[in-house]
Amino acid sequence: MELRGKVAVVTGGASGVGRALADRFAREGMKLVLADVEKPALDNAVSQLEEAGAEAIGVVTDVTQREAVEALAEQTYGRFGAAHVVCNNAGVGTDETRLKIWESPDNDWRWVFAVNVWGVLHGIQAFVPRMLEAGEEGRIINTSSGNGGLYPLPTTAIYPTTKAAVTTMTEVLHHQLAMAGSVLKAGILFPGPNIVNTGIFDAARNRPEDLPLHEGAPPPPTLEDIKQMAKGMGHELQVTEPHEVADYAVPAIARGDFWILPESEDADTKVRARADSILKRTPPPLPFP
Numbered sequence: 366m367e368l369r370g371k372v373a374v375v376t377g378g379a380s381g382v383g384r385a386l387a388d389r390f391a392r393e394g395m396k397l398v399l400a401d402v403e404k405p406a407l408d409n410a411v412s413q414l415e416e417a418g419a420e421a422i423g424v425v426t427d428v429t430q431r432e433a434v435e436a437l438a439e440q441t442y443g444r445f446g447a448a449h450v451v452c453n454n455a456g457v458g459t460d461e462t463r464l465k466i467w468e469s470p471d472n473d474w475r476w477v478f479a480v481n482v483w484g485v486l487h488g489i490q491a492f493v494p495r496m497l498e499a500g501e502e503g504r505i506i507n508t509s510s511g512n513g514g515l516y517p518l519p520t521t522a523i524y525p526t527t528k529a530a531v532t533t534m535t536e537v538l539h540h541q542l543a544m545a546g547s548v549l550k551a552g553i554l555f556p557g558p559n560i561v562n563t564g565i566f567d568a569a570r571n572r573p574e575d576l577p578l579h580e581g582a583p584p585p586p587t588l589e590d591i592k593q594m595a596k597g598m599g600h601e602l603q604v605t606e607p608h609e610v611a612d613y614a615v616p617a618i619a620r621g622d623f624w625i626l627p628e629s630e631d632a633d634t635k636v637r638a639r640a641d642s643i644l645k646r647t648p649p650p651l652p653f654p
Contacts, residue, residue, distance in 0.1 A: 366619050369394035372445045374437070376428050376488060377455030379406035381563030382508065382556050386452055389615045391419035397449070398441045400426035400434075402455075402571050428455045428484030429492070429573075432474040438491040444564055448496060450618060453488035454508040454554075456481050457568035458524045466522040470579040476572060481527035485534060493538075493549070502548045503586035504623070506620050507535045511632055516639045516652050520594075529583050539623055550621050558629035559603040562588060563579050600653065 373390040377383035380398030388399055393415055399414075401407040404425050411423040424440050427433045441448050457480045459473045475481040485507050496503045512518045513525025532553060539551040566588055569578065588604070595602040608625075617625040626632070638650045 366449075366504065367482075368615075368619055370396070371449035372396045372398065372441065372447050373450040373452065374398040374400065374441055374448050374492070375452045375454055376400040376426060376434075376437075378452075379403055379410045379423075381565065382554075382607045382610050383452070384456045384559060385611035386454065386614060387414060388608070389611035391421070391452070392402075393615060393619075395419075396529055397421035397444055397446075398437070398445070399423045400428070400437050400455070401428050413533075428453075431480040431483075431487045433486040434484075434491040434531070438495060439625070441492075442495060447499060447501065448452045449501065450506065451492045451496070451504070452506045452508065452554075453485040454506075455484050456508060456510075456565060456570070457515075458565050459568055459569070464522075469522055470577065472576040476524045476576045477527055477562070478530075479559060482530045483522070485531050486539060489534075489538060490587060493537055496549050497545070497547055498635075500548070502594065503542075504550055504552055504621070505535075505538065505620055506552045506554055506614075507531050507538075508533070509555055511555050511557055511626070513624075514553070514555055515651075516635050538643065549594060550623075552618060552621070552625050554610075554614055554625050555624075555626035556607075557605055558627045558632060559605040560591065561605045561610060563607060566591070578601060598653070 370379035373395045375383045375387050378387050387399055387410065390397060397414060397419055399407060399410055399421060402425065407423040407425060411421050414421040422444055424437050426437045457477055459477055490506060493505060509531045510528040512521065513528030517525040534555040535551050542549050542551055592602045611628050614625050635652045642649050
């Protein structure tokens, strides 16, 4: 798929992986629609893209609300008349590393599911019918995670559960588009190969007032906190920068790849071990020693 001159929509586009994807799409000559719940960061991102010569607009969007994502689609088609690459990328995480699954608050589950799962569903519902009607080649790219999307880390529960749902949703979408004979393709992005340096560790800044943190909740961990936690378990945590994700993701999107993930012997070993346990009907292995 030729990207130059086409239109890319990126949710969670004001920072992190979303912003890196937007920067790379701009270098490919694409027109951009950035969606984010944080208006100041969104305005800044659009301004910087325009200064670099890109044609871009920003639409403040809460992906947990279907009406908001429908409005995003309306503004995209109103401005550019098309959408060719839609990245359902917005995501959040919670400070769940200190809690067991049976201790985790309902509000945490509701919030993370609303963004990570319903947000992706809303993107599919808002854009796929319009893209199918246009009949043009296109891509729906949903952001998952190795944590849950490929194998779950037992130090977390909510986040990987949502990412497992995104993987399954995208696989079903892939098959349904193919069975419909569409030139529209689905793909799933796994940022990595290491933990990605994004603002997701401070996601609580955008938490809705009607789903507050539970009483006595500790401050969310920083990336440095997570590094120290890994060190205490005998691991030296490596970090991937968002632009590194975009550098392998965008060529894969152009090719029409379904599984968009970097080469990683460590991840491959964990996936094989998990698949092997399924085939042998044995308990799942720990993804770390």
